[in-house]
Amino acid sequence: MTTSTVDNATIAREFFRLLSEKDITAWGDLWHPEAVITVPYPAEGFPTEIRGKAEIVGGFHGLMANFDLFQANLTGVYPAADSDAVCVEYRNVARLRNGVEYTNDNIAVFRFRDGLISEYHDYFDPRRFQVVVDALPKD
Numbered sequence: 206m207t208t209s210t211v212d213n214a215t216i217a218r219e220f221f222r223l224l225s226e227k228d229i230t231a232w233g234d235l236w237h238p239e240a241v242i243t244v245p246y247p248a249e250g251f252p253t254e255i256r257g258k259a260e261i262v263g264g265f266h267g268l269m270a271n272f273d274l275f276q277a278n279l280t281g282v283y284p285a286a287d288s289d290a291v292c293v294e295y296r297n298v299a300r301l302r303n304g305v306e307y308t309n310d311n312i313a314v315f316r317f318r319d320g321l322i323s324e325y326h327d328y329f330d331p332r333r334f335q336v337v338v339d340a341l342p343k344d
């Protein structure tokens with residue numbers, strides 16, 4: 206099944222809506238089984254890549270459990286004219302359970318396969334994201 210760039214943009218918007226609601230179970234339904242998240246500039250202790258839907262969803266269940274409040278505010282959604290890519294600009298405004306405020310300006314690039322997210326590249330300031338990584342439970 207091939208989706209249009211309009212449908213892909215709708216999926217990208219839904220991605221952020223569900224993430225802001227912290228509905229990771231429904232959010233997980235948007236991912237292809239072989240999906241990959243790439244973080245080219247991660248905070249210290251955060252991976253540069255997460256492979257597979259199960260790993261992505263499991264990781265985000267843990268990550269989002271550390272937030273009292275999480276809001277991803279979209280500032281631009283740009284579907285590519287001749288590919289399945291969608292670029293999204295957004296600003297995170299959040300509060301961790303430990304009371305620390307977190308904000309960051311991000312750019313994400315989505316790719317799709319079979320109507321599902323197959324690749325997600327997230328670009329953000331890793332220095333600001335460090336407060337989130339530091340708040341994660343230690344194994």
